[in-house]
Amino acid sequence: MKMTITAALACTTAMFGVVASAETMTIGITQNNVGVDSYQTTYERAFIAAAEANPDVNAIVLDAGGDVARQLAQMEDLIQQQVDAIIIWPTNGEAVIPAVRRAHSAGIPVVVTNSNIAEQGFDFIAAFSGPDNVTQGSRSAEIMCERFTELGIQDEARVVQISGQPGYTTAIERQQGFDERLPEVCPNVTLVETQPGNWNRERSQQVMEAFLIQYDDIDGVYAGDDNMGVGALNAARAAGREGITFVGATNFAVGYDAMAEGDYWGSIYQSPVDDAEAALQTAIDVLNGEEVPFLNYFDTPKITQDNMGDFTKPVF
Amino acid sequence: MAMHNSKDMIKQGGIWVFILAELVFFSIAGHYWSVSNQAFMDPGNMLLLLKQSAPIGIIALGMTIIMINGNIDLSVGAIFALSAVVLLDSLSWPFMVALGDWALPLAWGFALLTGVTLGAINGLIVWKTGIDAFIVTLASMLGFRGLVFMYNGEQPTSNLNWTLVDFAEAQVLGLHTASWFLIGTVVVLWFVTTRTNHGRNAYAIGNNREAAVNAGIRVGPHFMWNFMLIGFLAALSAVVFYSESGSVNPNDGMLYELWAITAVVLGGTKLAGGYGSIIGTLGGVIAIQLLRKGLGHIGADTQTVNLVIGLILIAVLFLDRQLTRKGKEELKI
Amino acid sequence: MTVLTRQNLGSFLAKQGILIAFVLFMIGFAMVNQRFIAMDNISGVIRSSAILGVIAIGVTFVVIGGNLDLSVGSMMSFSTIVVLDLHDKIGPGLAIPAMFALTLLLGAFIGFLVGYLKLNSLIVTLGMLSAIHGLTLTWSGGKNMDIADKSGTWFSFFGQDRIMGIPVPILIFALLAAVLAMVLSRTSFGRKVYAVGGNGQAATFSGIPRARIVFMTYLISAFCVAVAGLLQASRSLGSQNTVGQGLELQVLAAVILGGASLLGGSGTVFKTVIGVLILGFIQNGLLLAGLDFYVQYMVTWAIIILAVWLDIAAKRGHLWSPIA
Numbered sequence: 001m002k003m004t005i006t007a008a009l010a011c012t013t014a015m016f017g018v019v020a021s022a023e024t025m026t027i028g029i030t031q032n033n034v035g036v037d038s039y040q041t042t043y044e045r046a047f048i049a050a051a052e053a054n055p056d057v058n059a060i061v062l063d064a065g066g067d068v069a070r071q072l073a074q075m076e077d078l079i080q081q082q083v084d085a086i087i088i089w090p091t092n093g094e095a096v097i098p099a100v101r102r103a104h105s106a107g108i109p110v111v112v113t114n115s116n117i118a119e120q121g122f123d124f125i126a127a128f129s130g131p132d133n134v135t136q137g138s139r140s141a142e143i144m145c146e147r148f149t150e151l152g153i154q155d156e157a158r159v160v161q162i163s164g165q166p167g168y169t170t171a172i173e174r175q176q177g178f179d180e181r182l183p184e185v186c187p188n189v190t191l192v193e194t195q196p197g198n199w200n201r202e203r204s205q206q207v208m209e210a211f212l213i214q215y216d217d218i219d220g221v222y223a224g225d226d227n228m229g230v231g232a233l234n235a236a237r238a239a240g241r242e243g244i245t246f247v248g249a250t251n252f253a254v255g256y257d258a259m260a261e262g263d264y265w266g267s268i269y270q271s272p273v274d275d276a277e278a279a280l281q282t283a284i285d286v287l288n289g290e291e292v293p294f295l296n297y298f299d300t301p302k303i304t305q306d307n308m309g310d311f312t313k314p315v316f
Numbered sequence: 317m318a319m320h321n322s323k324d325m326i327k328q329g330g331i332w333v334f335i336l337a338e339l340v341f342f343s344i345a346g347h348y349w350s351v352s353n354q355a356f357m358d359p360g361n362m363l364l365l366l367k368q369s370a371p372i373g374i375i376a377l378g379m380t381i382i383m384i385n386g387n388i389d390l391s392v393g394a395i396f397a398l399s400a401v402v403l404l405d406s407l408s409w410p411f412m413v414a415l416g417d418w419a420l421p422l423a424w425g426f427a428l429l430t431g432v433t434l435g436a437i438n439g440l441i442v443w444k445t446g447i448d449a450f451i452v453t454l455a456s457m458l459g460f461r462g463l464v465f466m467y468n469g470e471q472p473t474s475n476l477n478w479t480l481v482d483f484a485e486a487q488v489l490g491l492h493t494a495s496w497f498l499i500g501t502v503v504v505l506w507f508v509t510t511r512t513n514h515g516r517n518a519y520a521i522g523n524n525r526e527a528a529v530n531a532g533i534r535v536g537p538h539f540m541w542n543f544m545l546i547g548f549l550a551a552l553s554a555v556v557f558y559s560e561s562g563s564v565n566p567n568d569g570m571l572y573e574l575w576a577i578t579a580v581v582l583g584g585t586k587l588a589g590g591y592g593s594i595i596g597t598l599g600g601v602i603a604i605q606l607l608r609k610g611l612g613h614i615g616a617d618t619q620t621v622n623l624v625i626g627l628i629l630i631a632v633l634f635l636d637r638q639l640t641r642k643g644k645e646e647l648k649i
Numbered sequence: 650m651t652v653l654t655r656q657n658l659g660s661f662l663a664k665q666g667i668l669i670a671f672v673l674f675m676i677g678f679a680m681v682n683q684r685f686i687a688m689d690n691i692s693g694v695i696r697s698s699a700i701l702g703v704i705a706i707g708v709t710f711v712v713i714g715g716n717l718d719l720s721v722g723s724m725m726s727f728s729t730i731v732v733l734d735l736h737d738k739i740g741p742g743l744a745i746p747a748m749f750a751l752t753l754l755l756g757a758f759i760g761f762l763v764g765y766l767k768l769n770s771l772i773v774t775l776g777m778l779s780a781i782h783g784l785t786l787t788w789s790g791g792k793n794m795d796i797a798d799k800s801g802t803w804f805s806f807f808g809q810d811r812i813m814g815i816p817v818p819i820l821i822f823a824l825l826a827a828v829l830a831m832v833l834s835r836t837s838f839g840r841k842v843y844a845v846g847g848n849g850q851a852a853t854f855s856g857i858p859r860a861r862i863v864f865m866t867y868l869i870s871a872f873c874v875a876v877a878g879l880l881q882a883s884r885s886l887g888s889q890n891t892v893g894q895g896l897e898l899q900v901l902a903a904v905i906l907g908g909a910s911l912l913g914g915s916g917t918v919f920k921t922v923i924g925v926l927i928l929g930f931i932q933n934g935l936l937l938a939g940l941d942f943y944v945q946y947m948v949t950w951a952i953i954i955l956a957v958w959l960d961i962a963a964k965r966g967h968l969w970s971p972i973a
Contacts, residue, residue: 061617
């Protein structure tokens with residue numbers, strides 16, 4: 001039996017010739033929290049599809065369920081299984097650093113996907129693949145400011161911000177980008193308050209309900225993603241407050257629909273499919289010894305009611 | 317008496333049979349479904365299993381004695397988080413920074429003290445007011461979590477100290493630091509429950525509180541000691557885990573109470589109190605971690621993991637009850 | 650008219666302690682911020698408490714029957730996702746009964762395990778918390794569920810409309826509370842629930858079908874969860890899979906605050922509603938007072954301990970526990 005296989009293998013090799021990269025590589029991924037929102041679920045599907053489409057890749061797909069302890073255990077499992085590369089979507093940008101160092105010292109290259117780890121860990125990773133979240137934040141600020149200028153309220157507008165999960169690098173970077181860029185483009189707009197919505201639509205709705213109770217005058221809402229943005233929009237609708245400019249990021253299907261209805265102004269177009277494929281490709285490139293930029297960003301353009309026709313509706 | 321022992325054997329053996337079944341299943345299933353060419357039963361993998369069981373395991377061991385008492389502690393997840401916050405934050409206090417590496421044992425001390433104090437608060441309320449421990453700790457689960465948020469808002473508390481990480485990652489005789497702490501806790505608590513007065517009292521109180529009071533056992537202080545013990549262990553678990561990861565989110569440790577209770581029940585401890593064993597709980601903890609690890613090994617997706625873990629919990633409860641009933645009938649005959 | 654002696658004043662205070670605390674809180678917050686007692690604020694608080702409240706009413710039955718239900722949060726996520734998904738597939742008219750049927754099926758399963766098989770309710774519902782979450786993710790494929798045509802559906806009626814100026818969720822909450830309060834206090838079924846929870850053994854000997862009563866309490870709980878899922882889905886017309894996560898503990902807090910004993914046999918629908926409102930108004934009041942949300946956690950902690958303590962102190966006639 002064993003001989004047959006060897007023979008068959010020899011035949012295949014002979015037929016296709018010797019290709020250096022024909023050796024299959026095993027790539028393990030530990031995701032943050034699949035099922036918590038559509039983005040992560042679509043990402044997982046796209047990742048599995050991309051891995052299956054590539055005959056050279058075997059993928060081990062794990063989900064940490066948002067729990068740091070579970071993610072560290074999964075990192076250990078992947079190191080133990082001697083995979084060729086690990087892709088990690090960190091649950092906490094700092095807590096995973098020691099585990100990443102362990103993979104690094106075991107000689108396994110680590111690619112961080114979607115949300116980066118803190119800078120102290122940069123020595124131990126091969127690359128980061130994902131969106132440039134600081135730029136996303138500043139682009140959202142620009143969208144907001146341009147809209148205020150159109151409405152003629154650029155000198156008096158008051159904005160509230162609903163940020164993502166505290167301590168999560170994506171949330172920190174988007175907030176940083178927005179906070180820095182807004183005063184540059186619209187110096188007279190006031191950012192009244194920022195509260196975390198934890199990437200959760202319900203939580204964001206509650207935060208917005210509280211803002212509406214506290215502040216009579218709100219002209220704009222910046223949410224760290226559309227899921228939270230739509231939560232805020234729902235709160236404003238329920239309270240009967242109109243004329244608020246909603247700007248988000250990571251354009252979800254609900255955000256796209258709300259834009260089409262004219263309730264939601266703009267967002268940042270970011271595809272989980274691109275995200276997943278870029279992460280897998282980065283890992284493959286690293287394993288094949290190709291040069292990859294350390295911060296491997298894929299492009300995430302602005303989308304507003306004005307140009308949404310250029311984009312297809314997000315699938316998630 | 318011999319009857320009683322054989323019944324115990326069946327019950328406590330149950331969890332280990334289950335673990336064996338898991339090992340066999342995942343080894344065979346892994347052979348077909350896993351993309352990894354590593355065997356599931358690889359010794360290195362089994363050593364990791366012990367280490368990964370430590371965070372919930374150390375808490376669950378403490379939960380066992382609480383549940384033998386007929387009490388429960390729902391606040392352990394919040395105690396875990398607050399102790400971790402104290403551990404990591406105290407390292408950046410100016411006088412601690414000045415101490416250099418000597419600050420590390422001190423930080424551990426602060427964190428453990430936090431756990432003991434919070435446990436003492438629970439214990440004191442249970443003792444003095446007579447409110448059911450379920451309600452007391454449900455309320456303090458909220459209250460302690462509030463303290464976590466008060467400490468640092470919704471921001472994570474971080475302090476990546478490589479000396480601490482190296483200590484936590486160290487391996488002695490092949491076992492990781494966390495595993496040693498888990499084993500140490502098992503040994504100490506096994507001794508306490510089976511060889512000391514305190515342990516005998518714990519069972520007596522759980523069996524029949526009135527009778528225990530009549531026998532002169534001071535139930536109130538006894539409860540208080542046990543709540544301080546579980547507070548200490550929740551903090552110990554946090555200290556061991558966060559020494560290795562260096563950053564705590566304010567929501568960390570949520571649902572840990574439920575996992576710990578699950579492990580204790582899987583290990584054969586009765587919720588009504590009066591019956592249970594430390595070794596059984598160790599089995600329960602390992603069974604859960606093995607299930608997670610195994611499902612990951614064969615590539616099960618998130619929803620399957622949730623579904624399977626939930627249903628297995630119910631199935632084990634059912635089987636356990638059938639076994640117990642069988643034992644009772646035998647006793648009658 | 651009884652003479653108001655010091656003793657029965659004491660027992661009155663203790664018995665109605667939760668109500669008195671509630672009134673004092675309202676007055677206190679109203680003095681800090683006028684806006685607190687504005688009509689639109691009060692109606693807003695009740696509306697956002699409605700979902701928690703509806704579930705808490707159902708759980709009250711389970712708790713009086715001497716059991717626990719930790720699966721309600723997870724189950725509400727299931728109901729919400731299912732009804733939203735079916736809305737676009739078979740239309741709202743069929744989606745709602747289908748969702749109720751499926752949720753009741755889950756309730757029946759739990760009721761069977763706890764009632765007929767006599768398994769421990771804490772562990773069964775803990776297991777179901779995880780299992781139902783898995784079921785929800787399987788149903789939705791992990792995706793958020795959204796109604797495609799949000800403005801063109803009458804489905805938004807339950808969560809967003811008003812009748813005679815009163816938000817529909819409040820009406821549903823009030824109606825359900827009134828009906829189930831009647832069931833609990835005026836029917837023989839209600840009396841049996843108390844009997845089963847008060848002393849399960851004695852209830853069996855006196856010919857009350859314990860298993861069937863417990864089974865029924867879980868059906869009622871599941872029904873209430875389905876109503877809450879409907880309100881939630883209708884309110885936002887779209888949802889994540891984790892929408893009900895953590896609700897079970899808030900619900901328990903409200904039920905306990907209302908004075909139901911976890912040992913079973915005591916509690917009323919009315920008091921649970923008060924418990925729910927207290928939690929809602931505290932949250933709102935602290936927010937209006939400009940305090941951070943974590944203060945709410947700590948205040949809830951203190952209030953639960955004090956309320957339950959007063960309650961049992963009144964019953965035993967001593968403030969301090971007799972435990973040595």
